Structures are given as structure tokens and as C-alpha cells.
Amino acid sequence: MTYACLGPEGTFTQTALRRLLSAVPPGRAPAHRPFPSVPAALEAARRGDCDAAVVPLENSVRGVVPATMDQLASAEMHINAEVEVPVSFALMAPEGVALEEVTAVHSHPHALGQCEDWLRTRLPGAGTRTAASTAAAARQVAETAAPGHAAIAAPAAADLYGLRILAGGLGREEGAVTRFVAVAPRWSHPARTARERTSLLVFLGPGGPALVPDVLNAFRTLGIALSWIQSWPTGRALGSYHLFLDVDAHIDTGPLRLAMAAVGSLGLEVRFLGSYPRWTATG
Amino acid sequence: MTYACLGPEGTFTQTALRRLLSAVPPGRAPAHRPFPSVPAALEAARRGDCDAAVVPLENSVRGVVPATMDQLASAEMHINAEVEVPVSFALMAPEGVALEEVTAVHSHPHALGQCEDWLRTRLPGAGTRTAASTAAAARQVAETAAPGHAAIAAPAAADLYGLRILAGGLGREEGAVTRFVAVAPRWSHPARTARERTSLLVFLGPGGPALVPDVLNAFRTLGIALSWIQSWPTGRALGSYHLFLDVDAHIDTGPLRLAMAAVGSLGLEVRFLGSYPRWTATG
Structure with missing residues (x-):
């Protein structure tokens, strides 16, 4: 496996990569190719020049990373893993x-x-x-x-x-954390664990935000907890958004399948981005 | 009225200000004080050095403006007007x-x-x-x-x-638009029109995103349409968010008061940010 990531040596992304592959001895970087930007790393994974890209998705102080959100919304990419990295400047x-x-x-x-x-x-x-x-x-x-x-x-x-x-300690908040994800064109069916997360992307269409309560109710009715609810602009007009959702369930479970079908029956497209183990502090 | 805004002459904010005060003749800037940054303009309004600040809130391509979201989430500021400005680079x-x-x-x-x-x-x-x-x-x-x-x-x-x-035309999308808001420590009771919008901030607390369906249902049940649903990190930890909501109703209407009380009965704090006319293309 070769990972595309933001370079050069010493980025937070490379710490994320090392944590993700915790078998790699400290001080030794796993097989990776550094790229000059997040979009360039994502593009290398999309084209298949690298097996996957490790990129930042959201930060506990500054919110989402636009380049990653854009790529997940516009290209058929999947999330195969997540990892959190403390960020200190x-x-x-x-x-x-x-x-x-x-x-x-x-x-x-x-x-x-x-x-x-x-x-x-x-x-x-x-x-x-x-x-x-x-x-x-x-x-x-x-x-x-x-x-x-x-x-x-x-x-x-x-x-x-x-x-x-x-x-040191220049950031606004002590304990700031960035969540990184490993993305690739295909979902890699990562081994299941006790704590699963599934990322979904809902295309809200012309109904816009008014449909969000119906979308969320589809999951709630089936007892599926939501851990991330994030609007992201489609780019077409103000008021036109995609909805990123993380839920605490694996895609191969009946209730999640039913919930996704229920969202489909609202006339909305739901794209499966990936099921993967939720990050825990113990790695 | 003196408005704090991002300077110097020629920013998109100054176009927003001119549109907001459409009585001002073209080419003449309304009374304003330019500041070197959005946080500095907001701070001037918060302290009362200016009557209000006109600041960007969200863009149709790039999403929310972190500095404005932070200030709305952390200080007792209110929104008294909104205006949309086409953004061309x-x-x-x-x-x-x-x-x-x-x-x-x-x-x-x-x-x-x-x-x-x-x-x-x-x-x-x-x-x-x-x-x-x-x-x-x-x-x-x-x-x-x-x-x-x-x-x-x-x-x-x-x-x-x-x-x-x-x-010219460097932006990723033709027709990109930025939504600006006029914010001040007090809500100014702007004159009511046929199309009202109310901005609210819900503090989700330890229950986090799992409570969002209940929050949204409180509005939906009472027939209040949601036009903006935006998570913003509290800064404390990943997974800890505030929820910004825009609804199509005025604060002085029974259903909206009831919906806000329903959210309160979930044990959540709802802060009223402002009711103001929705921006329409005709200004």
C-alpha cells in the first residue's frame, strides 16, 4: 500500500498516517508519497497513482476542510479509516x-x-x-x-x-484535534470491530434544508445514532447543500439499510462513503 | 449609523454595505469605518465603537466564514439584516x-x-x-x-x-454568492416584511448531534421551514458542536415561540440571534 499525503516530512498528516498504521515503528514513515496539496493527494488516489490518500476532514476548532469536503461530494471516493491527531502549533x-x-x-x-x-x-x-x-x-x-x-x-x-x-501552544484552544480519513476509489471492507461508523452523503436536491428533518428521522426511527451532521454547499447557489452524515452503525446491518431506503423513498440520493472502525484514544 | 467593515476601499463587504443601504447613491459609500480583519470589525461593533458590523457569513462555494461563526457563537451578538453579493474574482x-x-x-x-x-x-x-x-x-x-x-x-x-x-472569472463556479449579515450587540427590531427569516443558535450540550433530530422536529411539527442547518464546532472536542438554524418565520409569531420552548424542554439552550427580512434579488 502506498498512501498519498500532504508533504513534505513533518506535516500533521504524516503523524496521522503513522497512527493509522500503528504497526509501523516510531520514527519510520510508512510507504507514502508526499504531495504539495490536499487536492493533489486526493487526485493521486482517485486516479489510482496511489492506493489511498490520507487527508484532514475536520478540526475541533476550525471546522471542516473545504478541499476534502469538495472531493468527497464530487468524486466517487470512499472512506476506509479514520484517525484523530492532536494539533499543537x-x-x-x-x-x-x-x-x-x-x-x-x-x-x-x-x-x-x-x-x-x-x-x-x-x-x-x-x-x-x-x-x-x-x-x-x-x-x-x-x-x-x-x-x-x-x-x-x-x-x-x-x-x-x-x-x-x-x-509554543499558539492555537486558540488547548487540546485541538484534527480528524483525518483514508480515502480511495473503492471501499476496502475494513475488518469489523465493536465500534463502527458509517459515513453517508445525502444529496438534498431542490427541496433543500427543509427535507433534513425527514432525513434525520429515518435514522432516528430505527434507533441509529447520528454523530456528525454537516451541511456543505453544492456550489450552485446559496441555500443549496449536501448533507454529510456519520452514524454509529455498519452498512451491513438491517436497520441502516432500512434507514437508507427510507431516505431514498423521499426521492433523495444517498451515497455510501464507507463503514470503518470509529477512532478510539487507544488507537 | 456607522458600520464597521473589512477594508480598505474595494472589498466585497463594501459592496454588501452599499446594497444593504440601497438609498445611498451609487459611488458614495455609506458611513463606515474600515478594519483590517473580520474579527476586528466584529470587535468594534461588540464594544460599541461602531453601531454595527457588516461581515461575510457564508459563501455558496466555500461554506461558512469561521471568524463570523466564532463570534456569533461566543459573544452576545445579534443579526439585524442580511444581503447577498455576487462574488467574482x-x-x-x-x-x-x-x-x-x-x-x-x-x-x-x-x-x-x-x-x-x-x-x-x-x-x-x-x-x-x-x-x-x-x-x-x-x-x-x-x-x-x-x-x-x-x-x-x-x-x-x-x-x-x-x-x-x-x-477574470477565476472562481470555481460561475454565479458564486456570499451572504453578509449586519451584526450588533442589540437586536434592532427591523421593520417586518412579507418574507421573514430568524436565525437561532442551539447549544447541543453533551448529547451532541444525537439530539439534532429532536431539535429539528420541534420546528417541523409546527410547520416552520428550515432554510439553513449548520454545525459549528464548540472548540472543546471533536464531536462537540453548536447548531446554527435559519427558519422562515418571525420571532413574534406563536409557532416559532412554541418551537423554541419545545427545544428548551429538551434541556437545550436556544439563543435568538435575530429576525430580519430575507434577502431577495430585488433588494
Whole structure:
């Protein structure tokens, strides 16, 4: 198996990949190919250049990751696994740069968003520059060593690229977590466990959000718990949404099949994205 | 009335403000104070330094605006009006810069996200830099006139800052629209019209998404249509969400009061964000 993921070395995605394949010894990366962006990694999996892509889906502070939501909504991709990764941000720069000298901060837009409050209060004069990933930002700052430039990345990226940490814990919330998923064109029938999750995508059609109560009732009536209910725009107009649902049940169970048929009988298309073990802290 | 909004001149927010106050002659900006970011504009309204803030809430392609969702969820702010603005992006640079010479593209992260596909195919080698707003990006590119630097902004920003448009229609979808809202600490009791909308925020508490069907049924049972159902993370943990709802009814109607009481009887807090006229194309 080769996994497509956001590179270079030192991204949170690579921590996710290592956790997902917990048999891999610490410090050794599983077979993966780094890509410059989440859409590029997803595209490699879609075309079959890699067996799967490991990509971020949602964060406990900043919400969903648009690139992943778009791909799940528009391409026939499936989710075969999930993993949660604690997300902690540090500001890092080459040796000799002091915090008060920082004038430009490089990072991924999602990370810049999560560190907005810290930047506004601690470095109000500094500009921000987007990089394709947090690790790409760290690498770039290390390579160019331009005066006053720093990166926001995972603390581990500082070691990897020879940078010094100027400040840690930049995120707005202690204990922020990102949920990553492994996606591929086919559902891989992962081995069943005691805690199953199924991801579904409901195309709401012209009825729009007014139909959501009926959709949710179909699951509720059959005793299926919902753990994620997420609207995502179709892109066509304001008020036009897809509905992503996670439910606590495996696709090969009667009640879930019945619930999906009930949603179908409302005239709505339901796409099965995947059944997979729910992530637990013990991995 | 002074409105806080994202500056400088030439942002989509200022178009929203002009549309909102349709009595203002074209070309004349209503009384407003520009702020460098959406959180800063919201903070000015919260503190009372301005009477209200006009801020983007959601976009038909890219989904919700995190800074606005966060402020609505965490501060006692109310929505007094909404307005939709078509969003069209152009790439612009100082006179003499050709498209193929562009190496760095400046814009707001939301705009860079919406133009991701275009940038990947048409300017794959160019780096991206975040600016506080699309208009700030245009102004900066005009002022520094660094070789190879360009901005993505509203076409009108090119005129305003003396830039030349290199390409138009960069967004992923034709007809993309952003919904803006006017928010203030107090609800202003806007005059009632035939088409009312009420925005509510439901704190789901420890029961989480499993309670959403009950919440939605409370409105459905009383014949109240839902036009927006949006989960937003509380920031505390994955799986912990607030629920933003828009319903087609005014707060001073019996059925809506009853529905809100029904949600309260589930043990959940419902916060009233505002009742205001639904935006229609005729303004």
C-alpha cells in the first residue's frame, strides 16, 4: 500500500498516517508519497497513482476542510479509516531570530486561522504568507533564512528542518484535534470491530434544508445514532447543500439499510462513503 | 449609523454595505469605518465603537466564514439584516506585468481557496500570500509594484488601485454568492416584511448531534421551514458542536415561540440571534 499525503516530512498528516498504521515503528514513515496539496493527494488516489490518500476532514476548532469536503461530494471516493491527531502549533525560525524580530509568518491557511488570536496579540505587525502545508512553511523558512521570517508548524518540524522554537501552544484552544480519513476509489471492507461508523452523503436536491428533518428521522426511527451532521454547499447557489452524515452503525446491518431506503423513498440520493472502525484514544 | 467593515476601499463587504443601504447613491459609500480583519470589525461593533458590523457569513462555494461563526457563537451578538453579493474574482497587476510573469499571488485566504483550481492549472509555479482582504491585496500589490506580484480581488479594485486585469472569472463556479449579515450587540427590531427569516443558535450540550433530530422536529411539527442547518464546532472536542438554524418565520409569531420552548424542554439552550427580512434579488 502506498498512501498519498500532504508533504513534505513533518506535516500533521504524516503523524496521522503513522497512527493509522500503528504497526509501523516510531520514527519510520510508512510507504507514502508526499504531495504539495490536499487536492493533489486526493487526485493521486482517485486516479489510482496511489492506493489511498490520507487527508484532514475536520478540526475541533476550525471546522471542516473545504478541499476534502469538495472531493468527497464530487468524486466517487470512499472512506476506509479514520484517525484523530492532536494539533499543537509552534512558531519557529532559524537560530538567531528573536520573537520580536519576526515580520513575516509562513504557514498553511488552516493553521494561520487557528493561530489568528495569538498572532493578533503577540505579533500584530507581522504579515502572514500561505504555504502548501505547515511543514512546507518550516522547510521554506529554513532554506531561505530570510531575516524576520518564521513558520507556524508542528513542534516536530523544528527538529526536522533545523529551526528553533520561539513560542509554543499558539492555537486558540488547548487540546485541538484534527480528524483525518483514508480515502480511495473503492471501499476496502475494513475488518469489523465493536465500534463502527458509517459515513453517508445525502444529496438534498431542490427541496433543500427543509427535507433534513425527514432525513434525520429515518435514522432516528430505527434507533441509529447520528454523530456528525454537516451541511456543505453544492456550489450552485446559496441555500443549496449536501448533507454529510456519520452514524454509529455498519452498512451491513438491517436497520441502516432500512434507514437508507427510507431516505431514498423521499426521492433523495444517498451515497455510501464507507463503514470503518470509529477512532478510539487507544488507537 | 456607522458600520464597521473589512477594508480598505474595494472589498466585497463594501459592496454588501452599499446594497444593504440601497438609498445611498451609487459611488458614495455609506458611513463606515474600515478594519483590517473580520474579527476586528466584529470587535468594534461588540464594544460599541461602531453601531454595527457588516461581515461575510457564508459563501455558496466555500461554506461558512469561521471568524463570523466564532463570534456569533461566543459573544452576545445579534443579526439585524442580511444581503447577498455576487462574488467574482479577477487577477490584477501593475501595468506591464504579463500573466506568464506572475510568481506571487496575494489575496484573502477565502478568495485563494475559491480560485485554487484556476491557480493550479494556470499558474502552477506561483506562490500565494495571504492579505487581510482582497482589496488590501490589490492595494499592496499596487504600492509595492514588486516584479511578478499580482492580486486576486473584485474587478472594481483594479480601477481603485490602478491595476490592470490579467484574467477574470477565476472562481470555481460561475454565479458564486456570499451572504453578509449586519451584526450588533442589540437586536434592532427591523421593520417586518412579507418574507421573514430568524436565525437561532442551539447549544447541543453533551448529547451532541444525537439530539439534532429532536431539535429539528420541534420546528417541523409546527410547520416552520428550515432554510439553513449548520454545525459549528464548540472548540472543546471533536464531536462537540453548536447548531446554527435559519427558519422562515418571525420571532413574534406563536409557532416559532412554541418551537423554541419545545427545544428548551429538551434541556437545550436556544439563543435568538435575530429576525430580519430575507434577502431577495430585488433588494
